[in-house]
Each structure stands twice: as structure tokens, then as C-alpha cells.
Amino acid sequence: MAVLGNLMAKLGSLTELSMGFSTLTGHLRKLLSPLQRPLESLELANCCLSRVDMTYLANSLHSEYLLHLDLSGHPVLEDFPAAFIKLLGRCSASLASLALEECSVEDAAALADALSRCQALEELKLLGNPLSGPGLRRLVSALAAGFPKLRYVEIPVPRECYPEDVTYPLDDTALLHYDGALFREVREQLLGILAGAGRGDVDLCTPLMGAYDPDLYETNNELGVSMLKSFNSVMGNFIETITEVNDRRAQKNN
CATH class of the missing domain: 1.20.5 (Single alpha-helices involved in coiled-coils or other helix-helix interfaces)
Incomplete structure (x- = not known):
């Protein structure tokens, strides 16, 4: 990984890096520290990051310049909450897009608190997390009350819309088998919260099939x-x- 980092360092104008589905456990420093410029876009979805990796990222120069960050596939609030919160704090002035898909996020209040300083946020992706209807209402209320630049939010189907024995992350078979009527009811409540707060400009969606x-x-x-x-x-x-x-x-x- 150090060799790759040194090779990328030769690209003096590099500001975007996508490493999704790469196993980077314990090697993030070797990959990013040689870079000549701070990254503005970093995609680390499903990279098996460790506490050491997250701690490095939270304290690195890159964290102060990030506009787009994808940490999907990592239980950030369970495995390394302190590093995750510090990272969001350091990039709060610049971060416009954050993806936290399939991150085992259940505590909406904890997530809202972690996001509270990211007032520049324009896009938030939370698909695949076991958030409940009440949790989503609490989260959307927090988003509607702040985050003046927010325009796009991807929310998961509420946990209670699936059978009780379903496990996360959801496989393809379970993903589309949910209570549609209950989901629509919760969605209408969430849209009502946004409308009541004068935030009808926020696009709230659940693209289960993704962008593919x-x-x-x-x-x-x-x-x-x-x-x-x-x-x-x-x-x-x-x-x-x-x-x-x-x-x-x-x-x-x-």
C-alpha cells in the first residue's frame, strides 16, 4: 500500500480518490500520507477500516478539506464513535456530501448529534441502516431545524416495515419485501415534518435499487x-x- 501511495503522490493535482471495496485495514496512513495535496473527495465504502485507520483520517490534513466522504459499510457509531465524531468536526466547514449506507446506525439521536456541526451538508445517504420510524422522524426533525444547505436525503425503509426476524445488512431477497403501506405512512409523516419546517425543498427518497x-x-x-x-x-x-x-x-x- 505504501508503494501505491508513493505512486499516487506523483499526481500532484490529485484531489479525488475512490477506494471502495478495497481491503485497507491498518493501511490508510500508508495510502494517504504521501499525497501532496489534501483530498476533497474520498470514497472508502466497504474497505474494512480499523480504529487506527479512522483515527488517522480524523487527525489528518485531509479531514479539513473534504467535500465528499463515503464511509458506507463501516459501523462508525459502534466501532469508532470518537474518531468518527472528531472527523465530522474537522470537516464540518467543508463537507457537502456524506454517505453512511449500511453502517449499522440504529440510534438516530446519536447520529443527529454527530452531524450537528456539519452545517454545510447538502447531501446525506443513509440507506441500509436499521433506523425505526420514530428514529427517522427524530432525525428528519433535526435536519429540518438546521442544515440550511441540505437538499437531498436518502433514507432507509424503517426497520419495523420488515419482518421481525430480518437481519442487517439486508440481502437482495429481503430488501424489497417490506410493508409498503406502513412505509408510505412513515414517509408522509417525514414529508410533513419537512413541510412544517418550511423545508419542502429537501428531496427525501429511498432508491432501493441504487443508481444502477x-x-x-x-x-x-x-x-x-x-x-x-x-x-x-x-x-x-x-x-x-x-x-x-x-x-x-x-x-x-x-
């Missing part, structure tokens, strides 16, 4: 494998290109 074409019938695992293969291919080409450039420079110097 449902006609492709990709499962989460298939999609993850596909993304990982694409990443490996891109990084292989990237490393090959860097090597060729270095070889050419060496030949010119000789």
Missing part, C-alpha cells in the same frame, strides 16, 4: 466484485503508465 440500472439484475456481491475488478484493472494500468514515464525520464537523463 435494475434491468442488469446485479446483486450487491456481483456489483462489489465487478467494481473491485475494475479498480484493479485501472490501478494496474495506472502503475504501468507511471513506470513507463519513469523509464522515459531515466532514458532522457542518460
Whole structure:
């Protein structure tokens, strides 16, 4: 990972990095510390981050410049709440987009408190979290009362809309089998909260199929494998290109 970090350091204008579905446990410092400029966009979904990784990120220079952050797939409020809250505090002035999908978030009050300083937030994604209807009402009330720039929120189907024995993260079979009538009732309540607070401009949605074409019938695992293969291919080409450039420079110097 240190080799990759040093190679990326040669890209002096790099400000966006997507590492989704990469196993980075204990290696985030090696990857990010060599970079010449602070990152503005960082995607770390399902990267198996450890407490050490989150602590590094929260204290790094990158945290003060982030506009877009994706920590999906990590139980941030369970495994490393202090580092997560510190990270949000350090990027609160700049952070516009935050994705926390499938992060095992159940405590809406704790989430609202963690987000309270992020007043620049424009987009929040929370799909796949076991939040209840009352929890969502509390969260949306907090979002409506503050966050003046917020325009887009993805909320999960409330926990009580699914069978009692369902487990998270939801698999593809369970995802779409929920009580539609109860969901619509909760959604109307949430929209009412936004309207009552004069925040009808906030787009509240639940795109269960994501941004991908449902006609492709990709499962989460298939999609993850596909993304990982694409990443490996891109990084292989990237490393090959860097090597060729270095070889050419060496030949010119000789």
C-alpha cells in the first residue's frame, strides 16, 4: 500500500480518490500520507477500516478539506464513535456530501448529534441502516431545524416495515419485501415534518435499487466484485503508465 501511495503522490493535482471495496485495514496512513495535496473527495465504502485507520483520517490534513466522504459499510457509531465524531468536526466547514449506507446506525439521536456541526451538508445517504420510524422522524426533525444547505436525503425503509426476524445488512431477497403501506405512512409523516419546517425543498427518497440500472439484475456481491475488478484493472494500468514515464525520464537523463 505504501508503494501505491508513493505512486499516487506523483499526481500532484490529485484531489479525488475512490477506494471502495478495497481491503485497507491498518493501511490508510500508508495510502494517504504521501499525497501532496489534501483530498476533497474520498470514497472508502466497504474497505474494512480499523480504529487506527479512522483515527488517522480524523487527525489528518485531509479531514479539513473534504467535500465528499463515503464511509458506507463501516459501523462508525459502534466501532469508532470518537474518531468518527472528531472527523465530522474537522470537516464540518467543508463537507457537502456524506454517505453512511449500511453502517449499522440504529440510534438516530446519536447520529443527529454527530452531524450537528456539519452545517454545510447538502447531501446525506443513509440507506441500509436499521433506523425505526420514530428514529427517522427524530432525525428528519433535526435536519429540518438546521442544515440550511441540505437538499437531498436518502433514507432507509424503517426497520419495523420488515419482518421481525430480518437481519442487517439486508440481502437482495429481503430488501424489497417490506410493508409498503406502513412505509408510505412513515414517509408522509417525514414529508410533513419537512413541510412544517418550511423545508419542502429537501428531496427525501429511498432508491432501493441504487443508481444502477435494475434491468442488469446485479446483486450487491456481483456489483462489489465487478467494481473491485475494475479498480484493479485501472490501478494496474495506472502503475504501468507511471513506470513507463519513469523509464522515459531515466532514458532522457542518460
